[in-house]
Amino acid sequence: MRSVPLWAGVYIGLLAIGAALCAAPAFDSSAGTPWSEFALLAVLYTGCEQITRSRLVGRRAPRGMVGFFPVLLAGVFLMPPAAAALVAVPGAALARVERRPVLPRRIWRPARYAVACWAAAQVHVALGGRQLLAAGSPAAPDFPVALAPAAAAALVFALVVAALDGGVLATAERVPLRSAWRGLFPRSLAPVLVHGFAGLMMAVLWRSPYGPLAALLVLLPMYVSCWVFAQYHRERAAHQATIRALVQAVDIKDEYTRGHSERVGEASVLIARELGMEDERVEVLRFAGILHDVGKLGVPTRLLRKDGPLTPEERRVIELHPEYGHEMVRGIGFLGEARSAILHHHERLDGSGYPYGLVGRQIPEFARVVAVADAFDAMTSTRSYRRGRPVADALTELKRCAGRQFDPQMVRALVRALGRHGWCPAVTSDEPEPQQRAAAQAAPAPMPTPAPVPRPRGDHAPLAGDRPR
Amino acid sequence: MTRRQTARQLRVPLTVRAVHAGAALLAAGALAHVLWSGLHERGVALAFGALVLVGELARRSDATRGDDRGGAVREREPAPLGAAGALAYALLGENAGHATHHGVLQVVAVAAAAFLAGAVPHLARGRAPTLDHMARRVLTIAFAAVLFQPLYNSGKSAELIGHGPYYALWLVVIVALTGLCDAVLAAALVRARTRWPFGPLLRDELRAKRGIGSAVGASGAVMALAVAVAGLWALPLFCLPLLLTQLSFSRYAAVRTTYRQTITSLARATEIAGYTPQGHARRVAALSRAVGHDLGLSGADLVVLEYAALMHDIGQLSLVDPVRHGATADLPAVEQRRIALLGGAVVRQTGVPADVAVVVERQADPYRDQPLTARIVRAANAYDEMARGEGPGGPLAALERLRLATGRDYQPEVVESLARVLSRGGLAPAGG
Numbered sequence: 001m002r003s004v005p006l007w008a009g010v011y012i013g014l015l016a017i018g019a020a021l022c023a024a025p026a027f028d029s030s031a032g033t034p035w036s037e038f039a040l041l042a043v044l045y046t047g048c049e050q051i052t053r054s055r056l057v058g059r060r061a062p063r064g065m066v067g068f069f070p071v072l073l074a075g076v077f078l079m080p081p082a083a084a085a086l087v088a089v090p091g092a093a094l095a096r097v098e099r100r101p102v103l104p105r106r107i108w109r110p111a112r113y114a115v116a117c118w119a120a121a122q123v124h125v126a127l128g129g130r131q132l133l134a135a136g137s138p139a140a141p142d143f144p145v146a147l148a149p150a151a152a153a154a155l156v157f158a159l160v161v162a163a164l165d166g167g168v169l170a171t172a173e174r175v176p177l178r179s180a181w182r183g184l185f186p187r188s189l190a191p192v193l194v195h196g197f198a199g200l201m202m203a204v205l206w207r208s209p210y211g212p213l214a215a216l217l218v219l220l221p222m223y224v225s226c227w228v229f230a231q232y233h234r235e236r237a238a239h240q241a242t243i244r245a246l247v248q249a250v251d252i253k254d255e256y257t258r259g260h261s262e263r264v265g266e267a268s269v270l271i272a273r274e275l276g277m278e279d280e281r282v283e284v285l286r287f288a289g290i291l292h293d294v295g296k297l298g299v300p301t302r303l304l305r306k307d308g309p310l311t312p313e314e315r316r317v318i319e320l321h322p323e324y325g326h327e328m329v330r331g332i333g334f335l336g337e338a339r340s341a342i343l344h345h346h347e348r349l350d351g352s353g354y355p356y357g358l359v360g361r362q363i364p365e366f367a368r369v370v371a372v373a374d375a376f377d378a379m380t381s382t383r384s385y386r387r388g389r390p391v392a393d394a395l396t397e398l399k400r401c402a403g404r405q406f407d408p409q410m411v412r413a414l415v416r417a418l419g420r421h422g423w424c425p426a427v428t429s430d431e432p433e434p435q436q437r438a439a440a441q442a443a444p445a446p447m448p449t450p451a452p453v454p455r456p457r458g459d460h461a462p463l464a465g466d467r468p469r
Numbered sequence: 470m471t472r473r474q475t476a477r478q479l480r481v482p483l484t485v486r487a488v489h490a491g492a493a494l495l496a497a498g499a500l501a502h503v504l505w506s507g508l509h510e511r512g513v514a515l516a517f518g519a520l521v522l523v524g525e526l527a528r529r530s531d532a533t534r535g536d537d538r539g540g541a542v543r544e545r546e547p548a549p550l551g552a553a554g555a556l557a558y559a560l561l562g563e564n565a566g567h568a569t570h571h572g573v574l575q576v577v578a579v580a581a582a583a584f585l586a587g588a589v590p591h592l593a594r595g596r597a598p599t600l601d602h603m604a605r606r607v608l609t610i611a612f613a614a615v616l617f618q619p620l621y622n623s624g625k626s627a628e629l630i631g632h633g634p635y636y637a638l639w640l641v642v643i644v645a646l647t648g649l650c651d652a653v654l655a656a657a658l659v660r661a662r663t664r665w666p667f668g669p670l671l672r673d674e675l676r677a678k679r680g681i682g683s684a685v686g687a688s689g690a691v692m693a694l695a696v697a698v699a700g701l702w703a704l705p706l707f708c709l710p711l712l713l714t715q716l717s718f719s720r721y722a723a724v725r726t727t728y729r730q731t732i733t734s735l736a737r738a739t740e741i742a743g744y745t746p747q748g749h750a751r752r753v754a755a756l757s758r759a760v761g762h763d764l765g766l767s768g769a770d771l772v773v774l775e776y777a778a779l780m781h782d783i784g785q786l787s788l789v790d791p792v793r794h795g796a797t798a799d800l801p802a803v804e805q806r807r808i809a810l811l812g813g814a815v816v817r818q819t820g821v822p823a824d825v826a827v828v829v830e831r832q833a834d835p836y837r838d839q840p841l842t843a844r845i846v847r848a849a850n851a852y853d854e855m856a857r858g859e860g861p862g863g864p865l866a867a868l869e870r871l872r873l874a875t876g877r878d879y880q881p882e883v884v885e886s887l888a889r890v891l892s893r894g895g896l897a898p899a900g901g
Contacts, residue, residue: 143702194709208698210637220687225714232721239728241820298741332730
């Protein structure tokens with residue numbers, strides 16, 4: 001079992017004591033805790049926790065949905081603060097813990113929710129939310145006035161949870177406090193408000209003549225939404241795996257370029273960030289980089305693996321790969337601009353590229369980015385027939401060809417980005433052979449190859465880096 | 470749209486026409502009645518009408534997209550908010566403690582008017598909801614209203630059920646029955662159009678109800694109850710969870726669509742590489758799905774079938790030289806098995822369900838060792854390969870060859886089902 005940092009232990013211990021102090025008044029016989037209602041809510045919450053974490057939903061509970069807040073918030077609106085603090089305890093303590101260490105987590109989770117529920121309930125009481133839920137006679141909730149205390153209570157709940165989460169991140173993971181807190185609260189705001197209103201509806205129906213059964217119905221849409229969200233995550237993971245498989249299929253055919261695609265994706269992202277593109281376009285550009293050579297699937301394997309120089313005829317066949325690639329991904333809607341990048345990544349600024357010989361700005365922006373990234377990785381990575389060149393050399397070469405072959409703006413962006421972040425490609429598309437991967441990454445690789453044999457390669461033949469020296 | 474589909478739409482089966490006509494008559498009658506006699510509780514009617522309208526406007530406009538044969542991305546409920554709002558109006562008995570008096574016809578009129586008005590912008594963009602869908606919704610809402618309103622308005626339900634927890638339970642029962650009615654109706658419509666067996670279709674529809682259908686039903690019941698307690702303020706409040714559900718669903722649908730597109734293009738890779746003829750994977754997928762439906766497979770199995778059919782030739786990518794015309798069915802068995810295993814290895818990396826990889830791996834095995842899905846893909850694949858290039862008699866000759874090989878390679882039942890599917894003319898034989 002991994003040991004818990006001392007400060008984190010102290011922090012969780014203090015929090016547990018605080019939670020116990022919050023909940024203690026509930027056991028006072030004069031407090032008049034409605035125990036039967038409490039039991040119903042606690043059982044409900046436990047059930048929800050078990051369901052959301054079971055296989056029905058999927059093992060990986062999506063972020064931001066951890067914990068089933070509507071029930072907790074209904075407790076906040078219905079129970080006295082001390083009892084509201086207790087509602088979360090059995091469910092959170094019994095929920096499955098995926099990661100070690102288990103015991104501190106089993107204490108931390110219920111304590112966190114207990115304190116947050118207690119604070120939210122105090123706010124709700126202080127703002128007079130209780131009277132507004134059942135005002136007049138016959139008792140009816142006073143809308144829309146009742147919304148205000150409910151929203152305030154939900155906000156306090158989110159705020160306390162975020163603050164406590166930041167604290168545990170700071171003590172256990174040694175994240176600086178400010179960066180631990182940044183983004184925690186804003187991210188949880190929208191879900192908690194929705195959950196807050198659902199909790200309010202539960203509370204209203206719970207107190208109505210229709211009783212807890214009607215309140216239970218509120219949970220069904222929330223549960224379905226949670227389930228769909230998990231499905232979405234699973235499907236997205238599968239989708240990404242499929243894209244990787246496409247890349248892998250290229251790697252199977254063209255053994256020399258293992259991991260090249262993923263690294264071109266990374267370099268493209270570096271350039272895109274430097275140019276200040278929005279996140280969505282950056283993501284599409286990553287796919288453009290990853291998939292830029294997918295058309296090689298259409299080139300006969302014999303040709304891709306051929307030793308020795310290519311005949312003009314063979315070169316023409318290889319130069320079809322951008323068009324093959326475009327044909328292949330044409331039907332994938334989300335790739336958007338990336339599709340034109342795949343088609344045009346071998347165009348050159350002076351019009352001497354292929355397939356269409358576009359000039360300057362006619363070449364789509366994404367294609368100009370991918371062209372630079374592609375050339376850069378082709379030069380710096382070590383292939384079985386030659387060593388990779390140092391990053392500085394490659395950049396010099398790129399600068400030399402800027403204006404004729406590459407867009408100077410993209411080259412400058414790459415130089416700036418590498419100056420800031422350095423070049424340490426983290427991934428290759430597949431990791432079957434770790435040695436190979438290491439060899440591909442380390443530029444001056446300690447490979448036992450006696451002398452790099454310069455071999456003109458079809459696809460990059462006239463490229464700066466592969467030019468016979 | 471292909472010419473084939475247009476032709477199919479021209480001869481609409483009688484059942485479908487009857488359903489459409491019934492729904493149209495009902496909606497027109499209800500609207501005429503309301504115009505004649507005026508609205509009860511105008512404010513409530515307008516609020517619910519507005520809610521349904523908003524839900525319709527927010528519907529996902531890509532919802533009715535599907536490939537030929539109603540592909541795997543067919544949406545079950547593209548506008549959950551609108552459906553839940555209409556259902557809530559059908560089940561509404563009180564507004565903030567005061568009884569309401571609208572009857573069945575007013576419910577249908579308000580819902581139909583909002584549905585139609587909400588369809589206008591989508592119509593302008595050329596993505597109108599299908600007639601089937603509209604008709605189904607009008608009839609379903611009418612069904613729910615008929616179960617609830619007369620009993621409530623006559624005061625019988627107060628006598629029998631009271632106004633406590635049992636009332637909520639009663640609404641839940643009505644919602645469940647409405648869901649059942651909708652599923653039967655949907656399955657009957659699909660059955661009438663495609664002549665696929667009714668049982669599996671109904672099972673599919675009911676299974677789909679577990680997801681967004683149950684959320685819509687529960688929301689409808691809760692909205693009706695919440696308005697009864699808290700007045701119309703409950704409506705906007707209740708849009709939120711449902712909008713959340715709708716958002717999750719649209720993201721899910723979007724990623725499913727791109728996933729399918731990716732798999733399709735992975736399948737196209739073998740065609741572009743010249744390993745298989747143009748359109749082969751897509752034809753085998755369509756044929757396999759049709760046979761799967763004919764044999765009564767449902768839901769998850771059909772998805773497995775489709776993905777496996779699309780990717781069944783993927784193993785050929787790792788061959789150094791292409792097989793002539795990609796006709797693997799004529800290769801020696803050992804070679805076929807090797808390609809199948811290679812393909813399975815690629816498929817395993819794609820993150821599709823493991824069942825798909827099994828289907829691809831077992832492609833070359835005798836049918837007795839295969840799961841049913843693999844038998845279907847194998848027969849469909851062999852048919853498409855053999856029927857091509859044999860002239861006008863190709864399809865018949867191919868079927869004959871399949872029948873002769875039912876001793877070992879192809880399951881007789883699958884081949885007969887294939888023949889049935891082909892004789893219905895649902896699919897043209899391989900071309901190109």
